[in-house]
Amino acid sequence: MATKEKQITLIALVMMIFTTVFGFANGTVAFYLMGYGSILFYLVAAVLFFIPFALMMAEYGAAIKSDSSGMYKWLEVSVNPRFAFVGTFMWFASYVIWMVSTSAKVWIPFTTMFFGSDQTQNFAGLGLNATQVIGLLSCLWMVIVTVVSIKGVKGIVRITSLGGIAVTSLNVILFVVSGIILVLQHGKLAQPLTHILSSPNPNYQHPVGLLSFAVFAIFAYGGLEVLGGMVDKTKNPEKAFPRGIMIAAVVITLGYALGILCWGVSANWQKVLADSSTNMGNISYVMMRNLGLVLGQSLGLSAAASANLGLWFARYTGLGMFLAYAGAFFTLTYSPLKTLIMGTPKKLWPAKFTKLNKNEMPSFAMWVQCAIVLVIILIASFATTDPSAFYNILTLMANVSMTLPYLFLLYAFPKFKRNQDIMKPFEVYKSITWTTIISWVVFVVVLAANIFTVIHPILVNGDYQSALWMLVGPIIFGIGGWLVYSARTRT
Numbered sequence: 001m002a003t004k005e006k007q008i009t010l011i012a013l014v015m016m017i018f019t020t021v022f023g024f025a026n027g028t029v030a031f032y033l034m035g036y037g038s039i040l041f042y043l044v045a046a047v048l049f050f051i052p053f054a055l056m057m058a059e060y061g062a063a064i065k066s067d068s069s070g071m072y073k074w075l076e077v078s079v080n081p082r083f084a085f086v087g088t089f090m091w092f093a094s095y096v097i098w099m100v101s102t103s104a105k106v107w108i109p110f111t112t113m114f115f116g117s118d119q120t121q122n123f124a125g126l127g128l129n130a131t132q133v134i135g136l137l138s139c140l141w142m143v144i145v146t147v148v149s150i151k152g153v154k155g156i157v158r159i160t161s162l163g164g165i166a167v168t169s170l171n172v173i174l175f176v177v178s179g180i181i182l183v184l185q186h187g188k189l190a191q192p193l194t195h196i197l198s199s200p201n202p203n204y205q206h207p208v209g210l211l212s213f214a215v216f217a218i219f220a221y222g223g224l225e226v227l228g229g230m231v232d233k234t235k236n237p238e239k240a241f242p243r244g245i246m247i248a249a250v251v252i253t254l255g256y257a258l259g260i261l262c263w264g265v266s267a268n269w270q271k272v273l274a275d276s277s278t279n280m281g282n283i284s285y286v287m288m289r290n291l292g293l294v295l296g297q298s299l300g301l302s303a304a305a306s307a308n309l310g311l312w313f314a315r316y317t318g319l320g321m322f323l324a325y326a327g328a329f330f331t332l333t334y335s336p337l338k339t340l341i342m343g344t345p346k347k348l349w350p351a352k353f354t355k356l357n358k359n360e361m362p363s364f365a366m367w368v369q370c371a372i373v374l375v376i377i378l379i380a381s382f383a384t385t386d387p388s389a390f391y392n393i394l395t396l397m398a399n400v401s402m403t404l405p406y407l408f409l410l411y412a413f414p415k416f417k418r419n420q421d422i423m424k425p426f427e428v429y430k431s432i433t434w435t436t437i438i439s440w441v442v443f444v445v446v447l448a449a450n451i452f453t454v455i456h457p458i459l460v461n462g463d464y465q466s467a468l469w470m471l472v473g474p475i476i477f478g479i480g481g482w483l484v485y486s487a488r489t490r491t
Contacts, residue, residue, distance in 0.1 A: 007233060007234065007235040008233050008234045008235060009235055009240075010235075010240045010243060010244055010247075013234055013240065013241070013244035013248075014244050014247050014248045014251065017054075017244065017245070017248035017252075018248055018251055018252055018255075019164075019168075020223045021050075021220075021221055021222070021223050021248070021252055022252050022255055022256075023220060024167050024168075024170050024171055024259075024284065025283075025284050025321075026216070026219070026220040026256065027174075027256055027259035027260055027263065028263065028283045028284040028287050029216060029280055029283055029284075029395075030042070030216060030217075030220070030256070030260055031260050031263040031264070031267070031269075031273075031287070032201065032273055032278070032280065032283045032287075033199065033201050033203075033204050033213055033216065033280075034199045034201065034204055034210075034213050035191065035196075035198075035199055035200045035201070035264075035269055036191070036193065036196045036260060036261070036264060037196060037197050037198055037199050037210075038213065038216075038217070038256075038260055039196075039256070039257045039260055039261075040197060041213055041214060041216075041217040042217050042220060042253055042256045042257065042260075043253055043257070044214075044217070045214065045217035045218050045220070045221060046221065046249045046250075046252070046253045048441065048442060048445045049217075049218050049221060049442055049445055049446065050221040050249050050252070050253075051245055051246065051249050052438050052439075052441075052442050053221075053406065053409075053410070053442055054245045054248075054249075055241075055242060055245055055428045055429070056409065056410070056413050056429070056439070057409070058241050058245070058426060058428070059413075059416075059417075059424065059426060059427060059428060059429065060074045060409070060413075060416065062237070062424070062425050062426035063416075063422050063423060063424045063425065063426070064077060064422070070339060070343055071084075071087065071088050071091055071343075071405075071408075071409070072084045072085065072087075072088040072340075072343045072344050073343070074409065074412065074416070075087045075088065075408060075409070075412050077416070077419065077422060078412035078413070078415045078416035078419065079411075079412050079415055081345075081485075082482075082485050082489075083408070083412070084344075085344055085348065085481060085484075085485045086408075086478060086481040086482050086485065087405060087408030087409070087412075088340060088343070088344060088481075089340065089477060089478075089480065089481030089484070089485075090404060090405050090408065090474065090477055090478055090481060091336070091340075091405040091408075092336050092337065092339075092340040092477075093401060093473060093474065093477030093478075093480075093481075094398075094401040094402045094404065094405055095332050095336040095337075096369065096372060096373060096376075096473075096477070097376075097397050097398055097401035097402070097473045098332065098398050098401070098402065099142065099329070099332065099333070099373050100138075100373055100376045100377055100380065100394065100397070100398075101394040101395060101397060101398040102325055102328070102329065102398075103138035103139075103141045103142050103329075103373070103377060104134050104135070104138045104281070104377070104381070104394055105281045105325070105394065106138075106141055106322065106325045106326070106329070107120050107134060107137055107138070107141075108120055108281050108282050108285065108318075108321075109285065109317070109318040109319070109320075109321035109322040109325065110318070110322050111318070112282075112285045112314050112315065112317065112318030113315055113318035113319045113322055114315070114318075116289065116310070116311030116312070116314045116315050117285065117286075117289065117311075117314060118277075118281070118282035118285055118286075120134055120281075120282075121277055123137075131381045131382075132381055132382055134381060135377050135378055135380070135381025135382065136381075138377045138381070139374045139377055139378065141329075142370055142373050142374060142377070143370065143374075145329050145330060145333050146333060146366055146367065146369075146370040148330065149330055149333040149334050149361065149366065150334075150357065150359070150361050150363045150366055150367075151359060162323050162327075164324065164327070166316075166319060166320025166321075166323055166324065167320050167321065167324045169320070170288070170316075170317060170320055171255075171259065173288075173291075173313075173316075174259060174262050174263075174288075174291065175258070175259075175262060177266075177291055177292075177295050178262035178263075178265040178266060178291070180295065180298070181265050181266055181291075181294055181295055181298045182265050184298040184299065185265075185298055189264050189265055190264060190265060190266055190267055190268040190271075190272075190294070191263075191264035191267060191268050191269055193264070199213075200269035200270065201269070201273075203460055203461070206456075206459065206460050208452055208455060208456050208459050208460070209456055209460055211448070211449070211452040212449070212452040212453040212455075212456035214445070214448070214449035214452065214453075215399050215400065215403055215449040215450055215452075215453040216399060217449075218403050218406075218445075218446060218449055219399045219402060219403055220256065221252070222402055222403070237426055238426065241426065241428075242428050263287060266287075266290055266291045266294040266295075267287055267290050267291075267294075272286070272287070272290050273286065273287075280395040281394070281395065284317060284321065285314050285317050285318060285321075286314075288313045288314055288316075288317040289310040289311065289313055289314035289317075290310065291310075291313055292306075292309040292310035292311070292312060292313030292314070293306050293307060293309065293310035293313075294306075295309060295313075296308075296309040296310065333366065333369075334361055334362070334366060337362060337365055337366060337369055338361075338362055341353050341354055341362055341365055342354070342362075347488060347489075348484065348485060348488040348489070349365075349488070352364040352365075353365040353368075376473070380393070380394070380469065383465070393465075393466050393469050393470075396453060396466065396469075396470050397469055397470050397473055399453065400450050400453055400454065400470045400471075400473075400474065401473050401474055403446055403449070403450060404446075404450060404474050406446050407443060407446055407447060410439050410440075410442055410443040410446065411439075411443060413435065413439045414432070414435055414436045414439050417429060417432060417435045418432060453470065454467050454470050454471060455467065
């Protein structure tokens with residue numbers, strides 16, 4: 001147990017969970033895809049995923065403590081080493097897909113920071129279309145980040161902190177400015193509170209479209225696997241941790257709900273978001289620019305002054321998101337990879353992969369990771385000509401790949417509970433029957449959300465390419481993990 005000075009109080013625990021899970025962009029994407037209807041999905045996801053899954057992670061973390069292993073050790077003692085390695089490899093793969101997705105998206109806030117709007121769709125030149133140019137720039141970004149991370153350059157934490165502060169301030173700006181607009185507009189909403197359970201987005205009015213949105217709701221509560229390490233640092237964990245999870249779930253869900261309602265104060269979906277140039281990559285900047293524009297109009301400013309205010313809102317959003325992306329990128333370029341190769345048995349890796357340089361970085365493995373990311377970026381960018389479709393596919397790829405590893409942890413949890421050899425100092429789930437039922441309910445929720453996300457573009461638009469891109473990453477990395485384990489355990 002942690003010393004008294006270091007113990008986390010209930011309020012501190014709730015704040016830590018909130019800052020780990022809550023994401024500004026989740027609200028803008030939700031409003032873009034589902035309008036006010038997304039609130040119900042976020043509420044259901046909190047009940048059927050966030051609360052039960054977070055408590056499972058807490059039990060894993062309390063019982064199996066390891067500085068380097070984490071997920072691998074949890075799965076190994078619960079099921080077997082092969083299952084643990086494939087699951088951990090899939091978890092690592094989700095961050096590879098995240099890097100593919102974000103290396104392209106990072107240019108949106110970069111251009112918005114200077115021009116006040118997304119300019120990436122105008123990047124065509126030298127015989128290349130916009131998505132191909134974005135792909136090449138994404139490769140450049142990935143190489144630069146890898147070079148910097150390998151050298152272990154200090155100051156990355158400051159970038160991350162600045163980005164975190166800027167993105168947090170965006171939520172404050174949204175709430176305060178929306179309140180001002182609501183007062184000045186005498187309570188009138190730009191997006192009327194009609195059809196609150198349906199979507200204004202034509203692609204999400206089909207029943208499969210509605211169900212496919214569930215993966216966005218689950219993704220909005222992502223990052224829960226890190227909560228396992230907080231249990232033994234919490235004051236009176238038996239009571240405080242479950243209570244903290246419940247309070248955090250309510251606070252985060254209300255935060256998302258309030259944020260989505262606030263977007264409806266300034267943005268009418270048909271007038272602001274129906275344009276073909278709007279996509280899941282630039283939606284946050286489009287909506288923040290509109291927020292500034294509507295504030296200027298509500299204050300009685302001239303058309304030019306209102307438009308200029310909107311530009312500065314977008315630029316500030318671009319700056320904050322760029323810093324946040326950059327900080328996350330520098331960390332995630334080495335952290336998941338280091339966890340994978342240092343947290344699994346060394347015999348599973350060639351000696352070069354586990355060798356650390358003078359900065360304690362697995363430099364060879366990081367260059368291999370970089371090469372894999374570059375190949376996926378180039379294939380994806382040269383296979384798609386429409387920039388908006390490109391960003392949407394990348395977002396869906398990231399959502400699916402980031403939520404699939406949860407299935408491994410959910411499948412293993414009842415086995416973990418049945419293993420009497422594992423000391424369990426912190427238990428919320430005491431009945432094996434209810435543990436199994438709850439685990440499988442959450443498992444089915446996550447699996448169904450991913451299935452509907454994959455088949456949605458096929459059923460609605462006959463778009464097999466998008467479905468293929470969402471599947472190809474997890475399938476290739478899943479098979480890759482199996483083959484690596486099989487090959488290395490035979491030698």
